[in-house]
Amino acid sequence: MILAHLDVVPAPPEGWDVPPFSGEERDGYIYGRGTLDDKSCVIGVLQALELMLKRGYKPKRSFYIGLGHDEEVSGHNGAMKIVERLQSRGVKLLFVLDEGLAVLDGVIQGVKRPVALIGTTEKGSITLNLTVNQPPGHSSMPPEETSIGILSAAVSRLERNPLPNMFGVGPEASMFEQLAGEFAFPLNVMMANLWLFSPIISRVLERTPSSNAIVRTTTAITIFNAGVKSNVIPRMARATVNFRIHPGQTVTEVLDIVRNTISDERVEISVLNSFDPLPISPFDESNFGYQTLQRTIHSVFSAAPVAPGVCIGNTDSRHFVNLTDSIYRFSPFKMKSEDLSR
């Protein structure tokens, strides 16, 4: 089954080089909200179908295409409905391919050649609302601590105390072991001997946001709200925090750590949504899905070695776990380090 999604996150009008829905082509790039996530995969799938139809191609086995329309808001009415329908028909899938990792070109420090990473698992996620309620008042007679001050301190504690570096206890270690030969000396030796060098490698990886994301559960403060008037101390302050959970941890473990870090009963913690990291899909030589994907990647990006990786973002494919144990996340485009912020 091949998945992609049509929806995009909202586009604020300001801050764009070109209008966000123009799809303008400039210097070899298509600009527009959702170009990478996930229009490129949608168009890739549709163009491939069109080409196969034109050529009268007859596939050896049947396959499904699933195009979701609400991936960015958890896929409740898209992917989840597709899964329900397939389950009601008793369908089992050989493998699922969805968006995800890509051909990384200069993204992994120390690796010269572009490398294709197939996401064989996906991080979990937990989103929390932190709320502080304190008596409101006039700014001329402020109390020692306000709802805003208490919440800011809690949020700051979360940022200053990241969750532990878990490198070596998760599947990201397999990625570095398989790519060891791509690094120059002495990194190649270190990557091939993680049993000895993982303490050093783990410290290096946490220095940049993209590699930090694969060694730990990350903490991102995404919404912060309080106050409506400059001379009024508000009753309520609220922040939303999103954690992406490393495959070696669970929602429950993360929640316990967060409670201990905040350690302030005035901060009410409520869970907006959560799910554990996804199971690791097989990537051995006998696995049909992984091997098919690897062969196909080689035929298009011939210079790129292929390795399994951890998808740091979430995809619709997580809803398919009861239909197959083989779920792969790969978007067929090259990504450079400057593209990571796009």
Ligand SMILES: CCCCCCCC/C=C\CCCCCCCC(=O)N[C@@H](CCSC)C(=O)O
């Ligand atoms: C050693 C360095 C490795 C660095 C790896 C970084 C590679 C980054 C490449 C791709 C990014 C992955 C993106 C996956 C697709 C994410 C899609 C998405 O945004 N999904 C939403 C879903 C929301 S569901 C509530 C999300 O927020 O994750």
